[in-house]
Amino acid sequence: MWSSLALSQDAFLDPEQAFRLEASRSADNDVRLTWRIADGYYLYRDRITAQRLPQATPIALQTPPGESKNDPNFGVMEIYHTQAQALTKLAPAGEGTLRITWQGCADAGLCYPPQTRDIAVNRLPVTDTPTTVPEESAADLDVNSDLNILRALGDNSLWWNLAVFLALGVGLAFTPCVLPMLPIVSSLVVGANASPRRGFVLSLVFVFPMAGTYAAMGVAAAMAGASLQATLQTPYMLGGLGVVFVALAFAMFGYYSLQLPAALRDRLDRAGRPQRGGTLIGAAAMGTVSALLVGPCMTAPLAGTLLYIADSGDTVRGAAILFALGIGMGLPMLAVGALGPRLLPRPGPWMERVKAVFGFLLLGTAVLMVERIVPPPTTLLLWSGLAIAIASALAVWSWQVRSRAAYQALLASISIPTMAWGLVMLVGAAAGQADPTRPLAFLAERGQATSSPTVESDRFVTLDSPQALHDALTRARAAGRPAVLDFSAQWCVSCKKMEREVYPLPEVQAALSSADLIRFDLSQSTPDQLALLRRLRVPGPPSVLFFAADGLERRQHRVTGEFDASTLLTRYHLALETP
Structure with a gap:
């Protein structure tokens, strides 16, 4: 022996x-x-x-x-x-x-x-070898790869990075996570009856604190080694934000007026005599709060920057880059603030209706907040109630302008289909559906089930513990099968979009039919889950990792942030072809 x-x-x-x-x-x-x-x-x-x-x-x-x-x-x-x-x-x-x-x-x-x-x-011997750490592969630079973003941050000058991330921020401004902030800015300007110049100033004061808060949260999360979303995704935080936006919406409806206490307001008046058209303090406060909207959204530029800060410890450079990203996301808001008043006629009674429109937009923002923490059918019920309320308001306005046939016809043409869609969503919610764009999908699925077999819409096995993930990957390797690991969470808006619009596609289901599909649920963000994210260097959801049949991830083909079917399948096939 x-x-x-x-x-x-x-x-x-x-x-x-x-x-x-x-x-x-x-x-x-x-x-x-x-x-x-x-x-x-x-x-x-x-x-x-x-x-x-x-x-x-x-x-x-x-x-x-x-x-x-x-x-x-x-x-x-x-x-x-x-x-x-x-x-x-x-x-x-x-x-x-x-x-x-x-x-x-x-x-x-x-x-x-x-x-x-x-x-x-x-x-130590002195060499002339360039002091850069090479990556595993020279993958083409694109904004869905956190590795390429990380490489760009290390290889290029600060000014180049600031310019690029400013441009990336403009692109991110039109994603589902950032778009809800546009009605917030609009409500600030319209609610204040601001002039174009004043609207631009209010928007500017909104955007800069938003970008600064966004950068500070990113640096803090990267240095703490935890997921950025985990700090902001608790039901109390999201529910609180939802209540804030509901309160703002009802203020726009005219039920009450939100303002500082009289004593503090008088003191500020004496100190600064602020201009009419909304306070800068209020705009700055809303910008800071609105940064919490952006925080839970993971994108490749954000993921790459967090990796750079964690790797290099250069918090100043990382914060500057995140600030540029935040300013880029705010540029469309500046345009709304400056041009919005120019596009509107003179103030008058119609302004109350415009304020009500922005009130409904704020209610929609509140739904976007709470949909991360409530069951999907409940979210569909909320959208249904919002649509019915909007249709009812349009019907009332149509009756109020009955003397002007053109306006009445326009409002009626919007009110009737909105009411119909609200009722359809109500039926879908009662049937347990989740997608506002396809509330009656269960009827189509029932018809297909009786006529012909269909591709299974969701083959993912959902896990929430690192040990269960370890076992699933072990089984895939033992069977000689590749594995697709999708990091998701109930509070991840982009994840829901991918699950609804990308994975159910027939071409995606067919291409992934030979792989084990694993979805790791980060909704609870437990210490074990966050430790797994740190080990794998996954900043947060949505992130997709591809494991070949040998059980090793093809790291250079990882996808971070929102993606379409073409991006997903291209990365998957490249991962299978990479030795």
């Missing part, structure tokens, strides 16, 4: 042979660490750490993304085969000692204890 045990131990390399560490520095005192990894062995990405001695001060390391491995010891982890690299920037003179720690395992099952080496920086 002892001889067989000795033979088994001799089959494995010593850790110094399995993982050979080389170190060098550049003329700018950037230290590069390279591990040459023997065949059949791998290093854990999150076990590579650095400290500056003698105080044992932690130092940020830049490391490239690794392969995702369903490890029997630690669950799903990122690992490196063949070679691993890390880069750290030292200042100013490059003196002192670094303590480097790492840990790896053998594919055959042996795991080594953590290894440590102390490196005297001033004794």
